[in-house]
Amino acid sequence: MIGIAGTDEKAALLKSEFGFDEAINYHTTKDMTKAIAEVCPNGVDIYYDNVSGAVSDSVHANINRLGRIIVCGAISAYNDTSVPQGPRVEPFLIRKSALMQGFIVSNYAEKFPEGMKHLSQWLSEGKLHAAETVVEGFENIPQAFIGLFEGRNKGKMIVKI
Template identity: 85%
Template sequence: MNKTIVLNSRPVGKPQLSDFKLVEEEMPVVKESEVLLKTKFVSVDPYLRGRMSDAKSYVPPFELQKAMSSGVLAEVTESQNEKFKKGDFVSGMLNWKEFQTSKGENLLKIDDQTAPLSNYLGVLGMTGLTAYFGLTEIGKPQKGETIVVSGAAGAVGSIVGQIGKILGCRVIGIAGTDEKVEMLKSKFGFDEAINYKTTTDMTKAIAEVCPDGVDVYFDNVGGTISDSVHANINRMGRIIVCGAISAYNDTSVPQGPRVEHFLIRKSALMQGFIVGNYAEKFPEGMKHLSQWLSEGKLTYSETIVEGFENIPQAFMDLFEGKNEGKMIVKI
């Protein structure tokens, strides 16, 4: 039998284990032009929370009692598709199933000799590309400018900070534990980092570590942390809105300071994005990320949880900050 994880119910607030269900089904049979895929690694990401709600967004919501999906790296175990052979590794947006068939559309063949397989769900996958394009296309950092990154110890944030340093900027990270703060500085090369959970006045703390103000803010969290960064933004500053994990589990529309006044006063740019906006430029991004990784200018952190049945718990752990860098489940 084949195992799959389906959306059992739509969560109210934080997802619970009861919102997921592990079910067994018949093993899929490969048809003409198809491949049989065996899941090796599954990416869990905060944005999946939005798809668990029945709300209009840039991607359709998950259907109840249907398999959930995310970035998956899989091995081809059987092929009737001339583009793939047995033993190939591929990545793509696939279902949370141990085995599944595919016609090969939107599958990217992976070279397992170049880098560890899990990298293609992280630093060399959508995570790295999100960091690269958000920072370079919207932030447009210039040498000597100051970049602030929230959720800096997470998968995207840790890469954003390193790219900022490669481009000659001063980089400040915001994270939720002293251990993560230290990691940002010692492992990822951030100039300074702030533990928002032990800081009573974030606006003042940011001002102290950014005496020349903030030129670029890469926002992964939203909420009151972002309010404090906004208060320190420079004239012609750029605010990149990548995520809002602080509000993903809210059951009502969050209220906060209005942004119009400071955007006007500082002539600042504030833009949201999804990485798919830059799909045509993915080869360019991969080229830079791969080169920096091979040159030792870029490093990464992964939190790897083992076991197919642990995918839901790994996903929920994201909202408790239990990951360092990319959260991946190894099957």
């Protein structure tokens, strides 16, 4: 399992705390497509995309035949004022017969009780690891929100009121 993060500290956390085999810092890596190919010499089977943009373009270039791309976020484009341009995914999807599907958590609202049961059990058993960045004070909500988009959080960003 390979992780991609925006700082060396977060990349190290992916490996030490969350069990990733390798981690790439996309801010310091000059050629993401090559770096992904190096840590995934047999290609990428499954890509969980929460970012979009240039990082995803590099993963798409390494996607395997019948690979799967799960898209639940596009934070790299949330503040864009125009539609971002970049490589088109269709050639990769067609050539590799890969599947790409978006989702949002509310699509599964009816499964929330079952999900909470399993997630809380896994958390208490140590099978699931969680990281949080806690910001104190209601007045710091704007700074926490901006920090989320700047990558200053490790895990879930929480404002404690």
